[in-house]
Amino acid sequence: MNQKAKDILLKITVNLCRLVLATTFIFSGFVKANDPYGTAYKLIDYLNAWSVNLTETLALFGAVILSTIELVIGLYLFFGISRRPTARITTVLMGFMTLFTVYIAIYNPVSDCGCFGDAIILTNTETLLKNILLMGASIILWKHHELQIRFLSKNTEWLISIFSNIYALSLAGYSIAYLPSIDFRPYHIGADVRKGIEIPEDQRPLFENKIVYERNGETLELGLDEDDPDSTWTYVETKRVMIKEGGKALMSDFYVIDQNKEDITRSIVEDEGYNFLLIIPQIENASQGFIGDINEIYDYSVENGYGFYCVTGSDTTAQKSWIDHTGAEYSIYNGDERTLKTIVRSNPGLVLLKDGKIIKKRSTYNLPDQEQLTKPLENLDFGKIDSITIKRKISNIILLFILPLLTLTLLDRIAAGWSFYRNLKRKSKDFQLENIERALGLEKTTKGNEQEETTNNN
Numbered sequence: 071m072n073q074k075a076k077d078i079l080l081k082i083t084v085n086l087c088r089l090v091l092a093t094t095f096i097f098s099g100f101v102k103a104n105d106p107y108g109t110a111y112k113l114i115d116y117l118n119a120w121s122v123n124l125t126e127t128l129a130l131f132g133a134v135i136l137s138t139i140e141l142v143i144g145l146y147l148f149f150g151i152s153r154r155p156t157a158r159i160t161t162v163l164m165g166f167m168t169l170f171t172v173y174i175a176i177y178n179p180v181s182d183c184g185c186f187g188d189a190i191i192l193t194n195t196e197t198l199l200k201n202i203l204l205m206g207a208s209i210i211l212w213k214h215h216e217l218q219i220r221f222l223s224k225n226t227e228w229l230i231s232i233f234s235n236i237y238a239l240s241l242a243g244y245s246i247a248y249l250p251s252i253d254f255r256p257y258h259i260g261a262d263v264r265k266g267i268e269i270p271e272d273q274r275p276l277f278e279n280k281i282v283y284e285r286n287g288e289t290l291e292l293g294l295d296e297d298d299p300d301s302t303w304t305y306v307e308t309k310r311v312m313i314k315e316g317g318k319a320l321m322s323d324f325y326v327i328d329q330n331k332e333d334i335t336r337s338i339v340e341d342e343g344y345n346f347l348l349i350i351p352q353i354e355n356a357s358q359g360f361i362g363d364i365n366e367i368y369d370y371s372v373e374n375g376y377g378f379y380c381v382t383g384s385d386t387t388a389q390k391s392w393i394d395h396t397g398a399e400y401s402i403y404n405g406d407e408r409t410l411k412t413i414v415r416s417n418p419g420l421v422l423l424k425d426g427k428i429i430k431k432r433s434t435y436n437l438p439d440q441e442q443l444t445k446p447l448e449n450l451d452f453g454k455i456d457s458i459t460i461k462r463k464i465s466n467i468i469l470l471f472i473l474p475l476l477t478l479t480l481l482d483r484i485a486a487g488w489s490f491y492r493n494l495k496r497k498s499k500d501f502q503l504e505n506i507e508r509a510l511g512l513e514k515t516t517k518g519n520e521q522e523e524t525t526n527n528n
Contacts, residue, residue, distance in 0.1 A: 080214065080217065081217045081219075083210065084210060084211060084214045084215075084217040084218060085217070085218060085219055087207035087208070087210045087211050088147055088148075088150075088207075088211050088218055089147075089148065090204070090207055091144075091147050091160060091204060091207055091208060091211065092144050092145070092147035092148035093144070093148075094144070094204060095140045095141070095143045095144030095147060095160075096140075096141060096144030096145065096148065097144075097186065097189075098140050098144075098185055098186055099137045099138070099139070099140030099141030099142075099143075099144055099238060100137075100141060100241075100467075100471075101186055101187040101188075101189045101254070102133060102136060102137035102140065102187060102242075103134070103137035103138070103141065103238050103241040103242040103245065104187070104241060104245055104250050104251055104252055104467075105187050105188065105245060105250040105254075105415065106130055106133040106134050106137065106242045106245055106246055107130065107133075107245075107246065107411070107415040108184075108187050108188060108250075108415065109133035109136065109137065109184065109187065110126060110129035110130040110132070110133040111129070111408075111411060112180070112184035113129045113132055113133060114126070114129050115179075115180045115184075116179060116180060117129075119179035119180060120179070126355065130246070133242075134239065134242045134243075134246075137238055137242055138235060138238040138239060138242070141234055141237070141238040142231070142234045142235060142238065143156065143159065143160060143163070145230055145234045145475075146230075146231075146234075147160065147211075148221070149220070149221045149222050149227070149230055149479075150218045150219060150220040150221055150222070151222070151227045151230060151231070152227070153215045153216065153218045153220075154215045154216075156215075157208070157211045157212045157215040157218075158212060160208045160211065160212075161205075161208040161209060161211070161212045164201065164204050164205045164208040165205065165208075167201050168198075168201040168202060168204075168205045171183065171194065171197045171198040171201045172198060174194045174197070174198075175194045175195050175197070175198040178194055180194075181193075181194075182194065182197075183197040185197060187254060188254035188255050189254045221479060222478075222479060222482050223482055223485070225482070225485070226478060226481070226482040226485075229478055230475070230478060233474055233475070233478070237470075237471060237474075241467075245415070246415075247433065247435045248433055248435060248436055249414065249415055249416060249419070249431055249432070249433050250415060251463060251466075251467055252463050252464055252467060253431075255412055255413075256320045256321055256412075257321070257324075257412060257413040257414075257421075257428060258428070259428055259429065259430065259431060259455065259456050260427065260428065260429075260455060260456075261427065261428045262426060262427045263321060263324065263339040263423065263426050263427065263428065264339050264340060264426035264427075265320075266319065266320045266321030266324070267319055267321050267322065267324060267335065267336075267339065268319055269316055269317055269318065269319045270317065273316055273317030273318075274316045274317075275312055275314060275315055275316030276312070276313050276314035276316075277310045277311065277312055277313065278293065278310070278311050278313050279293070279294050279308060279309070279310055279311075280292065280293060280308070280309055280310075280311050281293075281294065281298075281305070281307075281308050282305075282306040282307050282308070282309060283299055283303040283304060283305055283306060284303070284304050284306050285302055285303045285304060289306075290303060323406050323408070323409040324405070324406070324409050324413070325405060325406065325409075326338055326379060326381055326403050326404070326405055327403060327404040327405070328401075328403055329401070329403075334403070338377065338379060338423070339423065339426040340426060341377060341425075341426070342425055343375075343376065343377075343424070343425070344371075344376040344377070344422065344423065344424050344447050344453065345376060345377035345378070345379065345422075345423040345424075346367060346368075346371050346376060346377065346378045346379070346420065346421070346422055346423075347379050347381060347413075347420070347421040347422075347423065348364060348367075348368075348378070348379070348380040348381070348400070348418055348419075348420055349381055349382075349410050349413055349414045349416075349417075349418060349419045349420070349421060350380065350381070350382040350384070350392075350410075350417060350418040351382065351383050351407050351410040351411045351417050352382075352383060352384055352407065352417055353382050353384040353388040353389060353391070353392045354384060354388050355417060356392070356417050356418050357417065357418070357434050358395060358396065359434070360418075360434045360437060361396045361397075363434075363437045363438075363439060364396075364398075364418065364420075364437070365396070365397070365398070365399075366439070366440055366443075367420070367437065367438065367443070368398075368399065368400050370440075370443045374446050374447070376447070378400050379400075379401075379403055380398070380400050380401065380402045380403065381402075381403045381404070381405040381410060382402060382403075382404065382405065382407075382410070383404070383405060383406060383407025383408075383410055384407075389402045414431050414433070415433070416432075416433035416434055416435075417434075418434060419431065419432065419433055419434065420432045420433075420437055422447075422452070422453075424447075424453070424455075427455070429453075429454065429455040429456070430452060430455075430456070438452050
């Protein structure tokens with residue numbers, strides 16, 4: 071292989087590494103900005119494993135900053151902005167993350183790293199392997215950063231910087247106030263809780279009955295379809311043996327316990343009709359600025375015969391305090407705090423079930439008010455499942471992200487082309503002028519020589 075071919079291969083390798091890193095950082099930053107609370111809870115899990123206490127507010131702030139950094143670095147890598155500093159920062163970050171994932175792969179402080187939120191769940195070992203590959207790519211990029219192909223001119227780079235920061239912060243802010251735009255969790259709108267709490271048929275454990283016989287200390291196990299042994303064998307028992315382990319229900323951690331410690335989960339999800347679930351993971355930290363709206367929703371549910379269940383992970387002391395401060399007339403039930411945080415990223419948040427299926431999820435900032443709840447749910451849009459599908463939501467988010475970038479890139483290319491055309495035109499004029507001046511100079515010289523020869527002849 072000649073040197074030219076080697077140079078081309080190296081350039082291709084460097085830019086492939088750059089695009090892999092860019093895609094990873096952009097995707098990771100996006101899913102974190104889409105669900106800042108999920109990232110914050112994961113940060114708290116890590117710190118709790120090391121006996122470090124962190125408030126939810128600080129963890130949420132850290133989650134927003136982390137998502138913004140990742141998204142900005144990803145876009146810098148993709149467009150080839152500040153190639154050398156970006157390559158260095160990427161390598162340093164990947165070095166830190168690789169060492170960190172070595173630690174979590176060995177000691178397993180949490181079950182999954184949370185690097186891609188709930189969109190892609192990786193084991194700690196899988197995360198380590200992923201980071202080793204990305205570390206290698208970042209080292210190649212650092213050593214040959216000058217081989218990155220620029221997609222933008224330097225005059226437009228600052229616009230990408232501004233856009234990436236605004237987009238990341240806006241997406242995170244919207245998700246905090248109005249719940250994640252794209253819900254990757256099991257409890258998304260449209261999810262059937264009845265099916266979710268059951269183990270799928272193809273994942274259920276398989277058992278086989280065995281008849282046990284004994285003779286002179288020797289044991290014999292036979293299946294029900296096998297012939298019985300002779301009379302010298304003594305029957306002992308019939309036992310059930312697992313021949314295949316079963317899976318786990320998708321929503322196995324969801325349960326609702328009443329004041330008598332009775333599990334009423336099935337009675338709620340199997341109810342034919344509408345049921346409101348007021349989810350308050352932590353009553354101690356719950357916002358009380360929307361108590362009036364919540365009480366109105368409860369009154370509306372009573373008037374129309376709908377179920378209303380307030381479910382919390384807090385103890386009876388906190389529940390009593392909530393009732394005293396809010397004047398709540400509804401009963402409060404217990405559930406798993408972590409599961410409640412997974413169901414809805416708001417404290418409190420509202421979930422509407424119909425025939426056991428999730429059809430609405432609202433944060434405290436967009437609870438339905440009296441003007442919306444004027445009729446029975448059967449006659450209201452609020453009583454219908456959201457028509458916007460997951461695919462459409464993803465498409466909308468991608469368009470809001472990609473279209474501005476494409477527009478900026480197109481304008482940059484047009485400007486660059488116009489600048490090239492102007493430079494070319496100017497150089498063409500300069501070249502023509504030089505030729506004219508050169509021609510005029512030659513003509514003057516010729517005439518001067520002719521005059522000089524005429525003078526000499528005379």
